[in-house]
Amino acid sequence: MTFPVVGMVGGGQLARMTHEAGIPLGIDFRLLSDTPRDSAALVVRDPVIGDYRDFDTLRDFALGCDVITFDHEHVPLEHLRALREEGVVIRPGPDALEHARDKGVMRARLSALGVPCPRHRIVADPADVARFAAEVAEGPNEPAAGDGDALAVPVVLKTVRGGYDGKGVWVVRTVGEAAEPFRAGVPVLAEEKVPFVRELAANVVRSPHGQAVAYPVVESIQIDGVCDTVIAPAPDLPGERALDAQALALRIAAELDVVGHLAVELFETADGRVLVNELAMRPHNSGHWSREGAVTSQFANHLRAVLDLPLGDPRPRAPWTVMANVLGGDYPDMYQGYLHCMARDPGLCVSMYGKEVKPGRKVGHVTAYGSDLAEVRERARHAADYLRGTITE
Amino acid sequence: MTFPVVGMVGGGQLARMTHEAGIPLGIDFRLLSDTPRDSAALVVRDPVIGDYRDFDTLRDFALGCDVITFDHEHVPLEHLRALREEGVVIRPGPDALEHARDKGVMRARLSALGVPCPRHRIVADPADVARFAAEVAEGPNEPAAGDGDALAVPVVLKTVRGGYDGKGVWVVRTVGEAAEPFRAGVPVLAEEKVPFVRELAANVVRSPHGQAVAYPVVESIQIDGVCDTVIAPAPDLPGERALDAQALALRIAAELDVVGHLAVELFETADGRVLVNELAMRPHNSGHWSREGAVTSQFANHLRAVLDLPLGDPRPRAPWTVMANVLGGDYPDMYQGYLHCMARDPGLCVSMYGKEVKPGRKVGHVTAYGSDLAEVRERARHAADYLRGTITE
Structure with a gap:
């Protein structure tokens, strides 16, 4: 039988339900999971327990599979690109995944394609957030002094990587509130708060x-x-x-x-x-x-x-x-x-x-x-x- | 969380598909499988590999479960009855299972309940099969000598235990053909061949x-x-x-x-x-x-x-x-x-x-x-x- 080996990186409920769907297909489903208690690890034969961020762990896992795929978008792309060079089949591939992993890359690409998006740009610091808010409001480049700390319009700030389920996303109304997202040391994307x-x-x-x-x-x-x-x-x-x-x-x-x-x-x-x-x-x-x-x-x-x-x-x-x-x-x-x-x-x-x-x-x-x-x-x-x-x- | 542990005895495709159905329920599904290559063992976390006919193997498995159930009906009933005495929850229970495990017991019970069944009885040897055929044909107790080896009517013979998918079942037309089913040393049930x-x-x-x-x-x-x-x-x-x-x-x-x-x-x-x-x-x-x-x-x-x-x-x-x-x-x-x-x-x-x-x-x-x-x-x-x-x- 030449039923293929599919490896999934990440042991959450998405992997759990993907394994469930793989049972009728007769495939060999393998899992790389952070812990043996992760949702998918509980229901899969011989889950590999390890850190997907560790290249050797990821490589050992991937080399035993006909194709690898993902439960989340947090796998370092440089690792995936290195594995691709070794002939590992990665689906979706790292060049596509980058758009799900990095919101800045995603916005730039979609905008270039003419896909309708909220107004957006990468912002450097809270003062830059204020300038972005003013641009969105089509007002002056700097908020009027009389407004004190307030932004011209509320702005959505997102760390470009690592967010999920509302984490890594802030709706800010003041320059003071705009400080928090920059603390993670990850680039910050500002977006118009779409009504x-x-x-x-x-x-x-x-x-x-x-x-x-x-x-x-x-x-x-x-x-x-x-x-x-x-x-x-x-x-x-x-x-x-x-x-x-x-x-x-x-x-x-x-x-x-x-x-x-x-x-x-x-x-x-x-x-x-x-x-x-x-x-x-x-x-x-x-x-x-x-x-x-x-x-x-x-x-x-x-x-x-x-x-x-x-x-x-x-x-x-x-x-x-x-x-x-x-x-x-x-x-x-x-x-x-x-x-x-x-x-x-x-x-x-x-x-x-x-x-x-x-x-x-x-x-x-x-x-x-x-x-x-x-x-x-x-x-x-x-x-x-x-x-x-x-x-x- | 008090999600229960369900143990299934037998690693065939029925257990495989039962595990699949158990994933959404969030239960802890455990498997006792003959080999690590059995259908269900391929897709279940930590299958227990062992012989369900061995009491200690079965007991060790069962004591870790809130309830045990079955992929097949071949588990020795005396073992299940002993485990029941120890408080193991067994569903279906051995008294019910006996009717799926032993066709003689099943026929006797269903007949007593007035459930329509083919004519049937336990037969002792090929000559007894000939007598059963004659009874079904409502003819003489012994086939006429002129018929030689032929049964009065074709008869279905079944070993009372261990058959599946046509195995353990014979349709016989002669006394000679009726010898085969007795060779297994298991009681043989004769049944009318229902048109x-x-x-x-x-x-x-x-x-x-x-x-x-x-x-x-x-x-x-x-x-x-x-x-x-x-x-x-x-x-x-x-x-x-x-x-x-x-x-x-x-x-x-x-x-x-x-x-x-x-x-x-x-x-x-x-x-x-x-x-x-x-x-x-x-x-x-x-x-x-x-x-x-x-x-x-x-x-x-x-x-x-x-x-x-x-x-x-x-x-x-x-x-x-x-x-x-x-x-x-x-x-x-x-x-x-x-x-x-x-x-x-x-x-x-x-x-x-x-x-x-x-x-x-x-x-x-x-x-x-x-x-x-x-x-x-x-x-x-x-x-x-x-x-x-x-x-x-």
């Missing part, structure tokens, strides 16, 4: 052959910078705007030579424009609904793409699918909540990641599907809240 | 609470005693007959105190009767369609049952779902066939078990679903034949 009406995500998968599939555009509801609920497809999204968003994501995937799953997080504005917020080149929280909700899940299609197999049908199986994240709350024992949730809703799909419960930490998600959106939302919402302990009945 | 028009399976899942769910009755097409194709639901099955079959399976599950998945294999006769052929108390080949075809799969519901969690919705997600087994053929490399099958049919669900290809061995299955039965059957058939190498385009 969006909601967030969308256009998820696509692309193979080395250049075949690509687009999932329905979803609505992603964030709370404090953390994804809370995803609705597939996005309700009341005009068909043409949905097609435009899918075409945009497919174009980005092709231009950046992405292989695997690409999530394009989008802002939808009141005047009907769609701007790119973030990119992720791996299975993504906005695609978890697809596990039960689509003919082929993002996890299965990510694997098919990195193996250069023909991609599977991304179409939804139900009129509406809603996923709600389960965050850690006050109850450390979420298993107990299964009794209520499963008895109340025999069609509910519960997915827990094997992670220790900590307040605010993503420890699982629930998915419901059906033909009545309000009902489907309520089912997912109720289960997520009950498991977290926010409600008790 | 059935097709085989059905009624699959149900029951929890310790007594909650139970019934999957749609399926048609199971066997070739040489091996399941080839399963169609869910069984086409052209009158609604009342389907309900009767489900009710029969639910009754058997309750009477035998089955916990977990119970497959009741049935013969449907030309005059519209339904007779029980075999029982299996574990996920079953006739339920593989449910992985993609039902709201809750047999694997997920088996786990929910052995954990005494509320059971999931067994209803089908599509009008028709067809599963076809992929048997080993002349091509050892089935992965190569993915290119054709996935490109031809993006909605196809391929499931390979990681097993070495040997002629006739079940090494995987494919599932297709949709609204046109003929088309769905053709899709599954084509993929199974292509992967096996029976067809090349």
Whole structure:
């Protein structure tokens, strides 16, 4: 048998669910995980425990695989480029990954491609943030002295690397507040605070052959910078705007030579424009609904793409699918909540990641599907809240 | 977290797919497998490699689990009864399992319950088989001398234990042919050869609470005693007959105190009767369609049952779902066939078990679903034949 060996770097829930999707494919799935207690390490045969930032660890792991792919975008690119020289197959490749790893590189490239983005530039220090705010406000280059510390308009600051789930992102309104992001010693990107009406995500998968599939555009509801609920497809999204968003994501995937799953997080504005917020080149929280909700899940299609197999049908199986994240709350024992949730809703799909419960930490998600959106939302919402302990009945 | 530890004895594809279904549940799934190359052992963290027939091996494994369950019915019952005395939770329990392990016990119990079965009895030797054949034929107690070696009617002989996939089953027409089954030294059950028009399976899942769910009755097409194709639901099955079959399976599950998945294999006769052929108390080949075809799969519901969690919705997600087994053929490399099958049919669900290809061995299955039965059957058939190498385009 020549079933290939796929190595995934990173032991989080994305790797866990990718392994799950790999079982039917009959592939040999290997994992490089920080600790033996990581979400994916709990369910995979012989996980390799080690630090992905250590070149020798990464190399030893990669040399045993036919292809390597990623649960996150934190692997040093210089290591990946060195491994590529040795003939390791890396999907997505480091040149594509750079756009998911570094927000400055991503913004520069997308802007060069004419992709709609918030106004942005790399800023040097808090005074430069003030100048950027003034530029956005189309006012003077320096804030008027009478404003004291206030920026002309609020600005979003992001460290170009290392952020996730709202970490590494600040909304600042004063020069004083603008100091914090520079303390990490990572370049800081300033962005216009887009007055969006909601967030969308256009998820696509692309193979080395250049075949690509687009999932329905979803609505992603964030709370404090953390994804809370995803609705597939996005309700009341005009068909043409949905097609435009899918075409945009497919174009980005092709231009950046992405292989695997690409999530394009989008802002939808009141005047009907769609701007790119973030990119992720791996299975993504906005695609978890697809596990039960689509003919082929993002996890299965990510694997098919990195193996250069023909991609599977991304179409939804139900009129509406809603996923709600389960965050850690006050109850450390979420298993107990299964009794209520499963008895109340025999069609509910519960997915827990094997992670220790900590307040605010993503420890699982629930998915419901059906033909009545309000009902489907309520089912997912109720289960997520009950498991977290926010409600008790 | 108090997520439970579920131990499964046996490392075949049923355990593999049960582990897959356990990943979203967040449980700790442990495996006792004969070899590290067994289908499930390839995809599970830290499989225990050992002989389930060895009491100490089984005991060490079981004592680390909150509940143990099974991939097959070959575990010695005296060992399970001893472990039960020690407080090990065993689901299904040994008293139920005995009916899946021993066909003589099963026939006696079902007959006592008034469940329709083929005529049957334990036979002592080939001459006794001849007497049984004569009884079935309602002829003389001994075959007429002029018939020589021939039985009055063909008879099905089964060793009461250890058979699977047509092994341990013989259809005999002469006294000479009847000698073979006795050579194993296991009691032999003789059964009337039922003139059935097709085989059905009624699959149900029951929890310790007594909650139970019934999957749609399926048609199971066997070739040489091996399941080839399963169609869910069984086409052209009158609604009342389907309900009767489900009710029969639910009754058997309750009477035998089955916990977990119970497959009741049935013969449907030309005059519209339904007779029980075999029982299996574990996920079953006739339920593989449910992985993609039902709201809750047999694997997920088996786990929910052995954990005494509320059971999931067994209803089908599509009008028709067809599963076809992929048997080993002349091509050892089935992965190569993915290119054709996935490109031809993006909605196809391929499931390979990681097993070495040997002629006739079940090494995987494919599932297709949709609204046109003929088309769905053709899709599954084509993929199974292509992967096996029976067809090349």
